[in-house]
Amino acid sequence: DAGVTQSPTHLIKTRGQQVTLRCSPKSGHDTVSWYQQALGQGPQFIFQYYEEEERQRGNFPDRFSGHQFPNYSSELNVNALLLGDSALYLCASSLETGANYGYTFGSGTRLTVV
Amino acid sequence: AQKVTQAQTEISVVEKEDVTLDCVYETGDTTYYLFWYKQPPSGELVFLIRRNSFDEQNEISGRYSWNFQKSTSSFNFTITASQVVDSAVYFCALSEAWAYGNNRLAFGKGNQVVVIP
Numbered sequence: 001d002a003g004v005t006q007s008p009t010h011l012i013k014t015r016g017q018q019v020t021l022r023c024s025p026k027s028g029h030d031t032v033s034w035y036q037q038a039l040g041q042g043p044q045f046i047f048q049y050y051e052e053e054e055r056q057r058g059n060f061p062d063r064f065s066g067h068q069f070p071n072y073s074s075e076l077n078v079n080a081l082l083l084g085d086s087a088l089y090l091c092a093s094s095l096e097t098g099a100n101y102g103y104t105f106g107s108g109t110r111l112t113v114v
Numbered sequence: 115a116q117k118v119t120q121a122q123t124e125i126s127v128v129e130k131e132d133v134t135l136d137c138v139y140e141t142g143d144t145t146y147y148l149f150w151y152k153q154p155p156s157g158e159l160v161f162l163i164r165r166n167s168f169d170e171q172n173e174i175s176g177r178y179s180w181n182f183q184k185s186t187s188s189f190n191f192t193i194t195a196s197q198v199v200d201s202a203v204y205f206c207a208l209s210e211a212w213a214y215g216n217n218r219l220a221f222g223k224g225n226q227v228v229v230i231p
Contacts, residue, residue, distance in 0.1 A: 003158075004158075031215060031216060033216075033218065035219075040223075041223055041224075042118075042120075042205055042207075042221030042222050042223050042224050043159070043205075043219070043221050044221075045218040045219065045220070048218065050214075050215070055214065056217075056218055058218065088157060090157075090158075090159065092159075092219075094215065094216040095215075095216075096214070096215040096216075102149065102161045102164055102216075103159075103161070103216060103219070104161075105151075105158050105159040105160075106158060107156055107157045107158040108157040108158065110157075
């Protein structure tokens with residue numbers, strides 16, 4: 001039973017560019033959340049998608065956007081990259097009906113902006 | 115507003131020693147959930163334990179145990195007889211109850227645990 005799969009694992013982009021990160025949730029999960037983890041910090045919530053809609057959003061600018069597809073997979077898009085966007089981006093999946101039973105996290109995408 | 119504070123940054127212990135990680139939280143809700151996650155060098159967050167705000171019973175699960183005290187808003191975590199494989203970053207997290215399923219997690223800054231053989 002595959003867990004959460006994220007791609008790519010590593011990415012280097014230039015300031016001002018745009019990037020798309022991808023996530024496939026754990027089998028049977030229908031909700032996807034994205035977190036940003038800067039070096040030496042705890043993960044920060046970006047947003048959560050359920051039924052292809054953004055349901056919750058953290059304190060991130062509109063440069064951060066996302067999408068969820070009918071198969072529950074998700075993309076995170078970041079426009080106009082800044083050096084400060086360099087971080088580990090974690091995807092977490094969960095089951096809507098499994099309230100607070102915890103998330104399953106992927107290994108993340110390490111984004112470096114130069 | 116929800117907030118999680120993990121005061122220690124790096125903790126080094128010799129193998130077989132016990133290590134306790136402190137976590138203090140803030141929330142305005144009466145119903146909430148507390149978690150501990152482990153993050154090995156591979157990057158993924160591994161779920162360890164979960165406790166809801168109505169259950170202050172402290173338990174032991176293998177080499178892991180936790181001490182939940184609502185009166186002091188603390189949710190401390192102990193690894194007994196540490197092993198080298200326990201070396202990782204450990205995060206305490208809080209999730210407030212929500213009508214629609216799993217709510218967002220608020221994480222502390224983490225504790226880097228280094229177990230020295």
